[in-house]
Amino acid sequence: MKNKSIATKLALRLAMIVTLNLVVLIGVSVWQSMDAVQSAIDLEFEIIAEQNAVLVETMVDSSLVFAEGIRDYMIDTYEKTSVSLNEDEYNSAVYNTPIAFTNYLAEYHILNMAHTAIMSDRTDVEEIGIYFEPYAFDKNVAAYGIHMTWDDLTAGKQYTRMNSYNEYKNLDFYELAVQTKQPQILMPEYVEADDLYMSYIGVPIIYNNEVKGVVAVRIIITNIEVTKTEDPRYPSMGGLILSSDLHRIYDSLDPDKTLELFTDVLDTKSATLIEQNIKHEETFFVKTETLANGKEFMRYFAPIEILDETWWSTVRLDMDDYQKSSRELGVILLTIATIALGFLVFMATIVIRNMLKPIEFVVEAAKSVTKGNLDINIPYNEQDEIGELADTFRIMCANLKAIIHETDITLSEIAAGDLTTTANLKATYPGEFEPIKVSMLEITDMLSSALGKISLASVQVAEGSDSISKGANELADGSILQANIIEGFINNTETIGESINGMVQQVEATTKLSTDAKLRADRGTEAMANMLSAMKNINNSSLVIATVLQTVDDIADQTELLALNASIEAARAGEAGKGFAVVANEVRELANRSSKTVKEIETIINETISNIEEGQNMAHDAEESLNDIIEAVQGTASFFEGLLKETQSQKSSINELLHGTQEISDVVQTNTATSQESASISEQLAEEAEQLQLMLHYFKFSK
Incomplete structure (x- = not known):
């Protein structure tokens, strides 16, 4: 009986209303909190990706500046040579052949700059070379080409010279720079002896729209590991540097995949989404799914301007780490709400049941009426709303008893075929009962x-x-x-x-x-x-x-x-x-x-x-x-x-x-x-x- 009482219903309805309000409030709060947490994570990792992009740009630019310095110096040398028709000649330090004085000074400057760039701790240069077209450096030298490496310098060897134009004319960085007349950076190559990935940058020396030679700088791509690719808060965090065609330049989690196509591990939808976004050359982030196991990651991309190409700095985070903070916050809010709701429902049920207990007597009387028993007894006579309800219920039962009795007699006579019996109706039919008599x-x-x-x-x-x-x-x-x-x-x-x-x-x-x-x-x-x-x-x-x-x-x-x-x-x-x-x-x-x-x-x-x-x-x-x-x-x-x-x-x-x-x-x-x-x-x-x-x-x- 108590499970169906008004007190129980009121308590349940109150609990439902409060629960609904709390659910809406908690849902909004959890959603906003999760959104805020995820937005903060998105912003944090976008900044990390952009910082890594800046680091890579700085690393490449700091190495490129030496190549461009040598190129600019050689262009100035050509300007001076065109003005000075008759110059003294000095023996070349590299080829021991008489060369013009301005070219002698240029040779000295090139060697000093190359030595400084390789030995500097602020650069990632492992090798610098300068190579000229036939007779482009000096009229007395058919083929002029030298390169200087870290290993040569540390071993006491200053440089290595080229004795023939054929030794370097077919090198990728040289051939590509001569053909395009634009600075070029090549894809990294694995140097097994040093266990490093290195990449060449070729800068053409152009004077009067004619390629005179190429300055080559070989940088250590493996040094990209200085970028931020891990965080103790996010165990799944990892970083990659991708080329403009999305090949891996650097992979902090799996170096063996370097030079592999990044999108090969993604499903078609994720790969297409990334390819569409990189066309805008702006920072973005996407949720991706791996092709092998279907695992989902959030990936953050920031563009890296390398010469006339756009590389990409990307940081990844799996969905468990990405949603961990928001899930924890949601669990805390749900726990607090559940405790508060339970306490509120308990107290409301006790108060309402005590106030509505007398109404159970009226309920029992109503059950007797539903069973056809109009002789009822309601033991409640207080002067309140429930007492007034009990008095009204007693009067109602008396009137119902008289009306039902007369209606029974009248309908029995009608059933017997006497349609004149309604002329003898005597009972009182008050209010809404009057239509019964009229009917x-x-x-x-x-x-x-x-x-x-x-x-x-x-x-x-x-x-x-x-x-x-x-x-x-x-x-x-x-x-x-x-x-x-x-x-x-x-x-x-x-x-x-x-x-x-x-x-x-x-x-x-x-x-x-x-x-x-x-x-x-x-x-x-x-x-x-x-x-x-x-x-x-x-x-x-x-x-x-x-x-x-x-x-x-x-x-x-x-x-x-x-x-x-x-x-x-x-x-x-x-x-x-x-x-x-x-x-x-x-x-x-x-x-x-x-x-x-x-x-x-x-x-x-x-x-x-x-x-x-x-x-x-x-x-x-x-x-x-x-x-x-x-x-x-x-x-x-x-x-x-x-x-x-x-x-x-x-x-x-x-x-x-x-x-x-x-x-x-x-x-x-x-x-x-x-x-x-x-x-x-x-x-x-x-x-x-x-x-x-x-x-x-x-x-x-x-x-």
Whole structure:
């Protein structure tokens, strides 16, 4: 019981409210504290990364300054040499060859600067060399190159000279500096003898835009270990120096990985994120995940400006160390909050239970009422809110008891069929109980009215059902008659459709015959035209022959005239012309025969021309007749084509009419079935109305 008491609920709700507030407060505090701690850690490690970057820059710059000093001195030397045309010569200390005085001084300066740079504790220079293009240092020296190392100096050897240009022209630092004309720093190389990583810096000596030589400085990359890469507070801390393409220049945790690609150990997402951030060349930090074991690290990157490249100083910290401080702070705050919450809930529960204990008597009385027992006893009579609640509860139970008793009697009589019993209600129905009395009165009045209307409606339904049944039967008979008529119409329509189909086939055949006749007439017309053309050609040829014959006839006349003249001349000649006279007579006879033959041929040709003209006239008449036939055939073909289209249209219309009639038939059959079903339902409704009249006799109500 106590677990369900108001005191317990109030205590629990108070505890929930306080807990919610404390959770929100603690959550905000923990979040802010963790954020502040992590921000402080981020800032601290960004500063460490930047400090390491400055250290590396300083280390490289302090070594680079010597190379740049030698380069600048040599440029000044070239300036002086260009002004002084005739100089005294001194033997070179390196090659023992006469060289210009300014070059002699430059050689001395180079050796001193190299010695100072290597032996200085403030630099990380292990080797310095200077190498010139052929005859670039002095006109008397073909190849000038020297280098000085820490090992040489400590062993008492000052320098090592190069005896040939081929000894150094293919060295990486020399070749790269000459090609780019820019200072270059090479990736570190492991020197096994010294157990160190070293890197060359090549600075070209350029005068009048011409590379004269290269100053090379070899620095000890391993000395980067002076950067801050560990802290007792963070056991997982480590540092790296990365090249511009993210190869390891220095690794404090795993030196064996030097020169390996840093992103190879990261997952693709982390590697991509780092590659995107380094493009901005600004300090940043990211959370990364290793590819091998999935372990997460916070990594802080700071740019290192090395010549024209950007190296990166990076410091790492695993997530356990990174979140350790914030987790400890969260545990402390949660512990304090839990203790405070427990104490507050305990005290609130005790106070509330003591104040609300009397309400348990009212609860017990309410339980009795829920079980149907309205004879209750509440042993509490104090003049406070709980005492007033107990008095009110006792009065309520008395009123409920009277109302329930009267309601029980009234509902029992209504159940027995007496709807007039509500006229005898006497109990008091105060306040919200008044609707119970009103509802019982309204229920009886409404039931009386409804039963009266139902009685009247049942009589009307019975009468209407008979009328509906008769109408439905008549409608069914009419629908059957309509179905028979429509069925006959469908049969007639199908017969018409079949006739039209036959007509369509005949029209199609006739149309085909007309088309064939048209084609044959066209061919006849074409043949007649060809014949007319041939006859015309024959006529033209005959006219030409007549012309030729006329010419031959003229020639024969001329020949005859010439023969006559020849005979006359032969006669004049006497005996000497007798032979010629015989020939002239023969020629005259031949001309006569030729003239006669030409006239006979002319007569025949004239008859031929006359016959040809008569044939042409007949052919023209035949051609006109064929054209008339073609026009008639074309008209017939066009008529049958139109007739075919109209017949096909009638066929389509008949099919649509047949389809629509079939749908009407389906509708009529549906109406017939519906009418028969309506008649059956009407008969059943009349029977139900009679049953309803019998049931209404059970009730007693005012009509």
